[in-house]
Structures are given as C-alpha cells and as structure tokens.
Amino acid sequence: MPxxxxxxxxxxxxxxxxxxxxxxxxxFSSKPEPMKTPPAAMAKALTGRSIERVRxxxxxxxxxxxxxxxxxxxxxxxxxxxxxxxxxxxxxVPRPPHTHGVLVLHSGRELRFVDARRFGRMGxxxxxxxxxxxxxxxxxxxxxxxxxxxxxxxxxSLFHKRRTSIKAALLNQSLLHxxxxxxxxxxxxxxxxxxxxxxxxxxxxxxxxxxxxxQKVLREAIRLGGSSVSDYVDAAGERGFFxxxxxxxxxxxxxxxxxxxxxxxxVIAGRGxxxxxxxxx
DNA sequence: CATGTTTCCTGACAGC
DNA sequence: TGCTGTCAGGAAACAT
Numbered sequence: 104m105p106x107x108x109x110x111x112x113x114x115x116x117x118x119x120x121x122x123x124x125x126x127x128x129x130x131f132s133s134k135p136e137p138m139k140t141p142p143a144a145m146a147k148a149l150t151g152r153s154i155e156r157v158r159x160x161x162x163x164x165x166x167x168x169x170x171x172x173x174x175x176x177x178x179x180x181x182x183x184x185x186x187x188x189x190x191x192x193x194x195x196v197p198r199p200p201h202t203h204g205v206l207v208l209h210s211g212r213e214l215r216f217v218d219a220r221r222f223g224r225m226g227x228x229x230x231x232x233x234x235x236x237x238x239x240x241x242x243x244x245x246x247x248x249x250x251x252x253x254x255x256x257x258x259x260s261l262f263h264k265r266r267t268s269i270k271a272a273l274l275n276q277s278l279l280h281x282x283x284x285x286x287x288x289x290x291x292x293x294x295x296x297x298x299x300x301x302x303x304x305x306x307x308x309x310x311x312x313x314x315x316x317x318q319k320v321l322r323e324a325i326r327l328g329g330s331s332v333s334d335y336v337d338a339a340g341e342r343g344f345f346x347x348x349x350x351x352x353x354x355x356x357x358x359x360x361x362x363x364x365x366x367x368x369x370v371i372a373g374r375g376x377x378x379x380x381x382x383x384x
Numbered sequence: 385c386a387t388g389t390t391t392c393c394t395g396a397c398a399g400c
Numbered sequence: 401t402g403c404t405g406t407c408a409g410g411a412a413a414c415a416t
Contacts, residue, residue, distance in 0.1 A: 104409065136392075162410080185409055186394080201394085220393045222410060267387060275387095276411075284409065332408095373389075374409065 104332060105183040107250065107281030108324035109343065111159045113189050116338030117214065118157035120191040125153045125209040131225075132203040137218060139180075139226025148177050148227050149206070161247060161280030164189065165228075176230045184222030190215050191338055247280035250317050258314040262302040269305060269313070270298035271372040282317060284374045285330055285352045290316040292351045297383045298376045299369070323348065351377040 105113065126149050131142035138145075153169040166179040181189060194211045204216035204225055216225060248261065261279065265272045272278060273287040282290070291298050294316040296309055305313070324330060329343030332353065337343070350360050355368040359379040369376050 106410095182410085184393095184411085218393095219395070220409090222393070224411095265386090271387085274410085372387095375407090 104185050104283060104285065105162065105187065105329070106283035106286050107159070107162060107321055108286070108327075108345065109329035109337075110162050110164060110183060110281070111325050112329045112337045112343065113183070114157050114159040114164045117164070117189055117191060120338060121154055121208060121210075121212070121214055122156055123154065124212070126150060126206050127209050128207040130205040130207070134203055134221060136221040137203045137216070137223055137225055139224050145179070145225070145227050148175075148229075149179060152177075161249070161276065162283070178228040178230060180224075180226050180228050181216060182224040184218060184220065184224065186220040187216065187218040187223030189338060190217065190340055247275075247277050250279045250281055251321060253279070253314070255311050255314050259307060259310045262305065262310060265302035267302060268299050268371050269296060269302045270374075270376055272302040273317075274372055274374065279317075281321070284376075285332065285349070286317070286320055286324065288352045288377045289349060290320045292377075292379060292383060293320060295383050298371055298378050351379060353377065 129142075129146045129149055131138065131145065149168075152171070154166060155169045156167045158165055158167070162182060164181040164183070166181075168177065168179075170176065181187070183189065191212055191214050194213070196213075198205070198215070199217055201219040201221075202215055202217050203221075203223075206214040208214065216223065248257065253261070262269065262272055265278075270287055270291065273282050273290070274284065288298065290313060294309065294313040296305065296313060324343075324345040327344040327348065328337060328341065330345040330349070330352075331342035332346055351366050353375075354366045355377060356365050358364070359366055359382060362379065362381045364379055364381045366377055367380055369378075
C-alpha cells in the first residue's frame with residue numbers, strides 16, 4: 104500500500120522516465136470511481152502538454168507541465184489509493200486488467216494508471232499561480248505538513264492538543280501528510296510508544312523521539328524503494344525492500360525482534376495496529 | 385470543530 | 401474443485 108516512501112519512489116521513477124516527453128493522446132476507462140475530473144475534461148486540458156516534472160506532494164503525485172502561453176496552467180494529480188500503480192511501458196505491451204488511465208507519449212511509450220481496487224484517484228488541478236507545495240485541487244485534501252521537513256517544535260504543536268490516540272493522529276492527513284498504516288506502526292515501535300496512548304498526554308521527550316523515528320523510518324524506506332506488502336511496485340515494476348525491515352507491521356504473534364515477546368494486534372481508527380507490549384510504553 | 389464509524393472495491397486466503 | 405465468508409485499508413461521507 105503506497106505511503107510516502109512508495110509514492111516518492113514512484114514519482115521519482117516516473118519523472119526519470121517521462122520528464123521532457125509530450126502527451127499525444129489520452130485514454131480513460133468508463134469506471135467513474137477513479138475520476139476526480141470528467142475524462143473528457145482531462146483529455147482536453149492535457150493533450151499536447153509537455154511534461155516538465157513529476158513529483159510527490161504528500162501522498163499525491165503531481166505532474167507539472169511546461170508553460171504554454173495559449174493555455175491555462177494546469178497540473179495533473181494522481182493518488183494511488185491502496186492498490187494503484189503508475190507504470191511506464193514500451194509500445195505494444197498488453198494493457199492489464201483494471202487499467203483506468205493511459206497517457207500515450209510522443210516517444211511512443213505509455214504511462215498507465217492501473218488500480219484493481221479503485222481507491223486511487225486522478226484529477227485536474229487548474230492553477231492561477233504556479234504553486235510549489237500546495238495541492239488544492241477541489242476534492243483532494245490539502246497536504247498537511249510534510250513529515251520530512253517539519254521541525255521538532257512544529258511536530259510537538261501538531262499533536263500536543265489532540266485528544267485522540269497517537270496512532271489515529273499520525274494517520275490524520277490534515278496534520279501530517281504521507282504517513283500511513285505501515286509507517287505509523289513502525290515509527291511508534293522505534294519511538295517506544297504504544298499506539299493507543301492519547302496524543303495530548305505524550306511528553307515533550309516522547310514527541311521528540313517520535314519526530315526522529317518518523318523521519319528515520321521514512322528516509323530508510325525511501326532508500327530501500329518502499330515496502331512491497333501486497334502488490335506495490337515502482338514505475339519500472341520493481342518491488343521495494345523495506346518490508347524486510349518491519350519490526351511490527353503484519354507480524355502479529357511473531358517474536359519481537361528486540362525482546363522476543365509476541366507482537367500484538369489491535370484495531371485503531373479501523374486499521375490493524377501492531378505493537379510490542381514490552382518495548383512500547 | 386473534533387473525533388469516531390461506515391463505505392467504497394477486489395484479490396487473497398481459510399475453511400468446508 | 402469450487403463455493404462462501406472474511407480481511408486488507410486511504411480517505412470521503414456521514415454520525416455523534
């Protein structure tokens with residue numbers, strides 16, 4: 104499931120392959136769920152555009168285009184949801200099932216959005232002024248704060264009044280953007296904090312430890328190409344390796360890698376939550 | 385406003 | 401073998 108490290112890996116991979124290419128043609132499936140913007144409007148706005156850069160903002164993938172004085176500035180935004188894939192393929196490769204969007208590029212290659220479960224989204228963002236950070240497309244949530252850039256002080260103030268569990272707060276994208284279920288569990292383990300603790304009751308020291316753990320775990324995961332837990336692959340179809348470094352996620356009943364105690368599972372905010380009852384307090 | 389719960393989807397898997 | 405039921409979860413929509 105794509106969280107910040109997986110989305111970053113995909114965005115960088117797509118960028119490396121198609122930056123500078125031009126959109127010649129577009130195709131979209133008839134499934135309404137993945138479309139934040141009607142397909143006809145997306146096709147009209149994007150045909151002929153030159154792709155300047157592809158980058159990650161939060162869990163969103165943002166496509167920036169070369170300025171065109173005759174046309175309104177736009178961005179194309181893709182969210183991978185649970186099972187979404189964005190892959191660049193050479194001409195002639197058969198389209199797999201659950202393909203919902205295809206950009207046919209000038210080079211002949213295709214950028215495809217494939218998503219079995221249809222939790223992913225594609226949409227157009229009309230911009231008046233080019234904005235570097237914000238994703239304000241109606242229907243797409245604002246970016247919250249980038250966890251890799253937030254300072255210790257800002258991190259503390261994000262959570263210190265929240266009367267909910269720290270796990271739920273970490274998953275709240277209007278606070279921190281990009282942390283999902285895997286990295287919330289892994290960061291809480293590394294910080295030695297139980298997921299059910301109320302955010303507002305954490306000490307400054309604990310919040311500082313969590314700040315460090317979130318950044319460390321995300322950086323390490325980016326370095327390893329993300330976690331391939333279900334079917335995640337990057338833009339070249341390669342799996343990541345961070346799943347080999349998981350201490351708790353999906354390890355219910357298995358021995359804690361630090362103390363040997365069986366890992367426990369509970370449900371918080373509707374998500375499976377994994378922790379060590381000895382290492383985390 | 386803040387927080388909790390339900391819903392959308394299909395593939396994988398367990399159990400019979 | 402093939403069916404049924406359960407589970408996985410990001411985030412919008414809805415409820416409290």
